[in-house]
Amino acid sequence: MLFGRNSKNPIKIVDKGVIEWKYTTCGYCSTGCSIEVGINGEGQAVSSRGVGGADVNRGKLCLKGIYGHELFKTEGRGKTPLVRNSCLEKYQETEWDPALDAMAERIKDIQDKHGRDAFAVVSTGQILTEEFYALGKLTRGAIGTNNYDGNTTLCMASAVSGYKRSFGADGPPGCYEDFEETDCLIAFGTNLPEQHPIIYWRLKEAMEKRKFPLIVVDPRVTMLAQFADMHLAIKPGTDVVLLNALAYVIIDENLADMDYITKHTNGMEEFQAVVEGYDPVSASKICGIDEDTIRHVARLYAKAGKAMSIWTMGINQSTHGSDGVVGINNLNLITGNIGKPGSTSMSITGQSNAMGTREWSSCSGLPGYRVLENADHRQEIADYWGIDPEFLPKQRGMFQTDIFPAIETGQIKGMWLIGTNPMTSMPNTARIRKTLEKLDFLVVQDAYEDVETTKYAHMFLPAAIWAEKNGCFTNTERRVNRVTNVSKPFAKSKPDLWIFSNLSKRFENGLKMKFSENAEDMFEEMKALSKGANRNLDISGMSYEKIEKSRGLQWPCREGEEKG
Ligand code: SF4
The missing domain is CATH 2.20.25.90 (ADC-like domains)
Structure with a gap:
């Protein structure tokens, strides 16, 4: 017109x-x-x-x-470090050196009086992978507290735990390319069109090219549920019942891939004994999905040839999230749908670098999926960092959800929050507010000084955002991609790596360790620690140049390999 x-x-x-x-x-x-x-x-x-x-x-x-x-x-960015003695006083502006001097002194004072673990560190899924590695090195190797965790405990920990229980190792085994190969997809508790629009676009394009059924399991009528071929509006919290009922039908109707099970799994008899109690009639009364639908979906999935499952927080954020992940993995194992194109069990992460923290932050162990409980791992890392292995704890400390109650009981006296805001992410805001007020020393390190936790802090450290820094992210499909500093850090804010590196120099062990401010130096350290035929998380074949040229490389990418 x-x-x-x-x-x-x-x-x-x-x-x-x-x-x-x-x-x-x-x-x-x-x-x-x-x-x-x-x-x-x-x-x-x-x-x-x-x-x-x-x-x-x-x-x-x-x-x-x-x-x-x-x-x-954006409004509210932090311009310069701020300090005060109590959260009732007004903040005073300061420079970086006096701020970091004061921070190191307060941490040491708390640790001298109450023990090393009386100072807690809670981080994020937002900073760069090299920064996660550096933070782990600082926290484990120099500050020496065992009460160190990431906010990813509130979301991805279920997927990590489920993968470890099923496969013995963390790391989603699938990738977006699987959409282009699969013949059936079940999406559990995920709303891709709104939360991960580009992953949804990849899925939709694959579905348009090669019609295959999309089944959505979600109590809510989400946008993805509306686009699906089948929507199973399950009763909240009953995913494991549905998954066991699907397994029951597959085994009962001889649809399980017995050849695959014999070659690649163990514990099938025990699994069969568990799912025997989940016949579709009984299960339907618990999960709210009628028995015919349960049978239909089980047959569809088992007969597809190539089938895959994806999920996000609908499975992970649950009191039995890890069991839900194991249930999905079991469904794929008994149908032979792990380890071939179009067949996978893929958790889709939320934060931009939730994977980076899983791989390198050391918050649940040591870098590169090493664990504190293994003496060889402790020795290897201590040797590489140049510190005494006895300085490292022999088992994991508190989870984020235990750290706050430990503040209430007086076990923890000081805390450093890095790129995370428990006032919004933890339940019971009033209780968290009181908990923060109880701390002798709280440092908030964030890009935004108007974040609510700053009201209860004694020190605020302004951090540079995302592409004001240099380094890498790892995405949901294990793809390492480059983040470059396209713009200078705002005002006097600093890259998190700079803050970690400069704080480390104020601790005895920090002076013994090499602690570069340069992200590529840290990446080279990570490469050296990742190398090994038995290591899945091997990035030794990557370089910044190769990553950027390829627009991201997936691990494992071993030394000498061009592609991951
Ligand atoms: S990475 Fe960025 S552009 Fe891509 S889907 Fe997520 S928010 Fe959107």
Whole structure:
């Protein structure tokens, strides 16, 4: 309709004065889209666009990525370190050296009076992988507290635990390419169109090209549920019942892949004994899915040839999240759907670098999926860092959910929050507020000084955001991709790696360790620690140049290999 005009109005693309496009990885979610940020003549980020040759997003971005450049100048950014003696006083501005001197002194004072573990560290899934490695090195190797955890305990810990229970190791075994091969997909407790739009686009494109059934298990009528071929509106918290009932039908109707089970699994008899109690009639009364539907879905999945399952927080954020993950893994193991294209058990992570913290932060162990309980692992890391292995704890300390009650009982006196806000992520905000007020010393390190926890802190450290820094993220499909510093850190904020490195120099062990401020040096350390034929998380074949050129590389990528 031209409404009286004789010609169409031409589409006008606003000229934002971009003089250079800089490559990085989107920092919003775990999809890991390759993005280019447009920089104008004043060095400001003014535009964002998807990278065409990148396998993850193939030129596309969701709305969050399209407006990614606006993050650099958002309100509330921290400008300079702030200090005060009590949370009733006004903050005073200070410089980095006095702030870090004071922080180190307060930590040592608490540890001298109450023991090393009286100071807790709670981090995030947002910072770069090299920063996670550096934070682990600082916390485990220099500060020496065992009460160190990430906010990923509130979400991804179930997937980690479930993978370890089923396969003996963490790390999602699938990738987005599996959508292009699969013949049946069950999505548990996930709403991809809203939470992971580009993963959804990859799935939708695959479904349009090769029709295959999409079954959504979710108590809510989500957008994904509305697009599905079947929606199983399960009663909340009954996923394990449904999964065991599916397994019951598959075994009962001789649809299990016995050849695969014999070759690749153990414990089948015990598993059979467990699922015997979950016949579809009994299960339907608990999970709310009728017995015919249970039988139909079980047959569809087992007969597909290549079938896969994906899930997010609907499974993970539960009192029995780890059991749900094991149930999904079992479904795939008995149908022979692990370890071949289009067949997998893939947890989709939330935060942009939840995978990076799992791999390298040491919050549940030591770098590169090593564990504190293993003396050889402790020795290996202590030798590499140049410290006494006896300095490292022999078992994991408190989880984040135990740290807050330990503050209430006076066991923990000081805490450092890094890129995480328990005032919104933990349940019972009033209780968390009181808990924070009880601390003798609270440091908040965040890009935003108006984060609510700052009200209860004694010190605020302003951190640079995402693409003001240099390093890597690992996405949901184990793809390591480059984050580059397309813009300078805002005001006097500093990259988290700089903060960790400079704080380390204020501790005795920190002076013994090599602690570079350069992300690539840290990446080289991680590469050296990852090397080994028996290590899945092997990144020794990667380099910053190769990662950026390939628009991301998946691990394992062993020395000498071009592709992961
Ligand atoms: S899907 Fe996630 S990674 Fe991709 S552009 Fe959107 S927010 Fe960024």
